Structures are given as C-alpha cells and as structure tokens.
Amino acid sequence: MSRTCILLEWLSHSYFVICGVMQSKRGRLDRYLCSQLHTHRKAVRELLLSGRVCVDGLIVKDMDRQVDEFSRIQLDEQILQANAPVYVMLHKPIGVVSATKDTQHKTVIDLLDCEARDELHIAGRLDLNSSGLLLLTNDSRWSDALMSPTHKVDKVYRVTLANPITEEYIAAFAEGMYFGFEDITTQPAKLVILADNVAEVTLHEGKYHQIKRMFGRFRNPVVGLHRLSIGDIVLDEKLAPGESRALTVAEVASIR
Ligand code: URA
Numbered sequence: 001m002s003r004t005c006i007l008l009e010w011l012s013h014s015y016f017v018i019c020g021v022m023q024s025k026r027g028r029l030d031r032y033l034c035s036q037l038h039t040h041r042k043a044v045r046e047l048l049l050s051g052r053v054c055v056d057g058l059i060v061k062d063m064d065r066q067v068d069e070f071s072r073i074q075l076d077e078q079i080l081q082a083n084a085p086v087y088v089m090l091h092k093p094i095g096v097v098s099a100t101k102d103t104q105h106k107t108v109i110d111l112l113d114c115e116a117r118d119e120l121h122i123a124g125r126l127d128l129n130s131s132g133l134l135l136l137t138n139d140s141r142w143s144d145a146l147m148s149p150t151h152k153v154d155k156v157y158r159v160t161l162a163n164p165i166t167e168e169y170i171a172a173f174a175e176g177m178y179f180g181f182e183d184i185t186t187q188p189a190k191l192v193i194l195a196d197n198v199a200e201v202t203l204h205e206g207k208y209h210q211i212k213r214m215f216g217r218f219r220n221p222v223v224g225l226h227r228l229s230i231g232d233i234v235l236d237e238k239l240a241p242g243e244s245r246a247l248t249v250a251e252v253a254s255i256r
Contacts, residue, residue, distance in 0.1 A: 026141075029055065029065040032073065036080055052076050070139070085139040086116045087252050089233065092134040093241035098125035108134055111242050123147060124155065124206055124230065132157070132227030133235035135247075146230065146255050149187065152204045153231040153255065159211055160224030161197045169199070169218060177214055179207065186210065200228075231255055 033044040033053065044063070051059045054074040055067055067073060073081040090108055092098065097105040100121065105128065109117055120136040123143035137143050145151055173191040178184075190202040201211055212222045228235055232254040236245060 026066055026068045028063070029053070029060060029067045029073070030063040032067055032081075033075075037075075047075065068141070083138070084116075085142070085252075086114065086120060086137060087139065087142070087247040088112060088114060088120065088136045088244050089236060089239070089247055089251075090134045090136060090244040091235060091239040091241050092126050092131055092227075094129050094131050096242075097128055098122050098134065108136070112136070112244055114244075114246075126227060127209065127212075127225070130225040130227065131241060132225075133230060133233070134227070135230060135233065142252070142255060147206070149205050154229070155203050155206065155227065156229045157201045157203070157211060158194070158224075158226045158228055159199050159201055159215070159222055161199070161215060162221040162223050164196045165191075165193050165199050165220070167193075169193075169215075172217065173201065173214060177217060179213065182207065186214065189214070 030041055030044050030048070033039075033047065034041060037044070041063070047053055048061050048063060051061065052075055053060055054072075055065065056072050069081075070083055070085050071081065072079070090111060092108055093111075095105070096111065097107050099107050100109050100118075101107060108122065109120065112120070114120075116138060119138045121138070121140070121143065123135040123137055123146050126132065126134055135143075135146065146153055170191050170193070173189040176185045176188055179186065184207070186207065187204050189204075192200045194200055201214075203210060207213075211225060215222050233247065233251045239245060
C-alpha cells in the first residue's frame with residue numbers, strides 16, 4: 001500500500017480513495033482538507049508544512065490559502081479534486097421545464113448529452129411555454145455574475161402578443177412597473193415594436209413571469225416568448241430546438 005493510501009486510511013478509516021467536490025464556491029484550503037480527509041486542523045497543518053499538498057500544480061503551505069471548486073488539489077500523488085468548469089448553450093424547446101428534476105415534464109437536463117450534465121445548474125430559467133437561449137453551467141461564480149442585477153447583463157426576448165402593441169407600451173416598459181406582490185419596481189426595460197403584435201424586449205433582470213406580467217398590465221396576453229440572447233451570447237441559429245453545444249472561450253469570457 002502506498003504512503004498516501006496508508007495516510008488516507010488512517011485519516012478516514014477507509015481504504016477507499018477520497019475524491020470530493022467543494023460544496024461552497026470558495027473557501028480555505030485547510031477547511032477543505034479537514035472535511036475531505038475527515039481530520040483536524042493540526043493534522044492538516046502537518047501535511048501542508050511537509051509540502052505534500054499541491055494546488056494547481058504548486059506546493060502550498062499556507063493554511064488560509066483560498067481554493068474553489070475548480071482548484072486542482074493533490075495530496076502526494078493522490079488527486080483529491082479536479083473539476084473542469086462546463087458551460088453549455090441549449091435551444092430550449094416549448095414544453096420542457098427549466099429544472100434539474102421534475103415528476104411531470106421532461107427537463108432541460110434530460111436534453112443534454114454531456115457527461116457532467118447532472119452537475120449543471122441553470123443560469124436564468126425560461127417558463128415551460130417559452131423557448132430559446134438557456135445557459136447551464138457548474139460554475140456558480142460565472143452564473144452569479146450573469147444573473148446579478150448590478151452587472152446589468154441584457155437579456156433579449158422576441159415576444160408575440162394576442163393583440164396589437166401600441167406606442168404607450170414603450171414608455172411604460174422604460175419607466176418600470178410596480179409589482180405589489182414582491183414590492184419591487186422593475187428596472188427600465190427597452191421595448192421595440194417589430195410588427196403589429198410582435199415586440200423585442202430587453203431586460204436586465206428576471207423576475208417571476210416578468211414579461212408576461214408586464215404585458216398583462218395592458219391586458220395583452222403573451223402567446224409566444226423566445227429568448228434570443230444573454231449579454232453577448234446569442235442563440236446559435238444552427239441549434240434546432242432541443243440541441244445544445246459547449247460555449248466558446250470568447251462566449252464564456254464575455255460574461256466575466
Ligand atoms: N418572462 C416571462 O414571463 N417568462 C419567461 O420565460 C422569461 C421572461
């Protein structure tokens with residue numbers, strides 16, 4: 001048995017190799033090691049001081065070194081954590097639910113064929129009867145940046161209404177609307193009339209059923225809602241409904 005395995009057996013009372021994913025986004029290396037190796041800080045300090053722990057290929061001796069879920073963490077030859085960030089664009093079809101599990105409907109996760117699909121979360125849901133660009137990732141810092149109202153990432157939708165749209169909608173969307181239920185006023189939104197009953201709407205936020213509720217103020221039901229883009233990430237026209245692809249490096253970087 002190798003030195004590492006003996007140590008791990010001692011630390012964890014188990015012969016099995018430990019390979020754990022950090023639950024929090026970012027935290028101290030010593031806390032991660034205590035939890036993964038089921039040991040106390042004194043033992044972890046000794047491991048670190050003896051130069052047996054590497055983070056991203058470099059020996060680390062600091063107890064308070066910060067690591068995240070994508071730091072590669074190694075004890076001797078043993079890899080404790082090695083996760084790659086994954087970013088996916090899906091053309092969400094109507095009738096598929098934006099959730100990771102559902103008892104009634106097919107979920108967006110069911111449509112993916114990538115290996116890491118069960119580790120992904122959705123960065124900005126779409127309603128069951130909405131379609132278009134949906135982003136999924138296992139990188140919570142990236143999705144937080146994308147969803148944060150302070151980053152003001154544009155989300156652009158093509159909206160088809162039951163009745164004609166008039167010019168007064170433009171000012172009402174730009175001004176913001178008060179929603180008593182949440183006690184909030186929507187941030188200024190841009191509305192461009194494309195045809196009698198078709199508009200392009202740009203939002204910086206994503207409140208519950210926001211677009212439907214905003215058009216609801218005019219008693220004009222939404223009959224079609226399709227997301228075209230999020231920031232600089234535009235739904236790839238080569239993707240048929242239900243198809244997905246990995247984001248490019250430039251698309252990922254556009255959100256940071
Ligand atoms: N607004 C809605 O009402 N529904 C969506 O799916 C997205 C934005």
